[in-house]
Amino acid sequence: MGTLQVYQYVAGSIDGRPIQLGSLSVARSVTIADDEVTDQTFKIAASGVVKVWDSAENESMSGFDFLWMESDRDVWVQFTTSAGSSDVYKVLELAGSGTANVMGPALVLGSDDSQLQDGTIDLLDGTADTIDEIWILNQSASYVARVRVVVAT
Secondary structure: EEEEEEEEOOOOOOOOOOEEEEEEEEEEEEOOOOEEEEEEEEOOOOEEEEEEOOOOOOOOOOOEEEEEEEEEOOEEEEEEOOOOOEEEEEEEEEOOOOOOOOOOOOOEOOOOEEEEEEOOOOOOEEEEEOOOOOEEEEOOOOOEEEEEEEOOO
């Protein structure tokens, strides 16, 4: 059983006020139960859509304990649960740097757990589920997007 040490740190200044978040010396440990990892970079054509993760198509990695995604261009990321039946999804923007081969800030998840919110909006009640598929849409009509996806379980 492997372990990843994840360090998160942000520093800057907003309107003259210094901002410092996270730590470079204290890590969050993520246990990788099955010692499986994939690290792929996808080239997504201008305005193209690519499925980058499918729990049903990958027998050795039917779920994940850790997900890291980064892109050089702005992309939409669709997380799908109940794939093939009700196809419930959530779409988030992953901001790129705007420069080819220079990755923007990462999107990091510590598990594939999700929840279908089918009840009252502010009570966060619903049905537990897991992410089945991840799709990416390149927002640029002119440039190829490079998206790195690291999945570990």
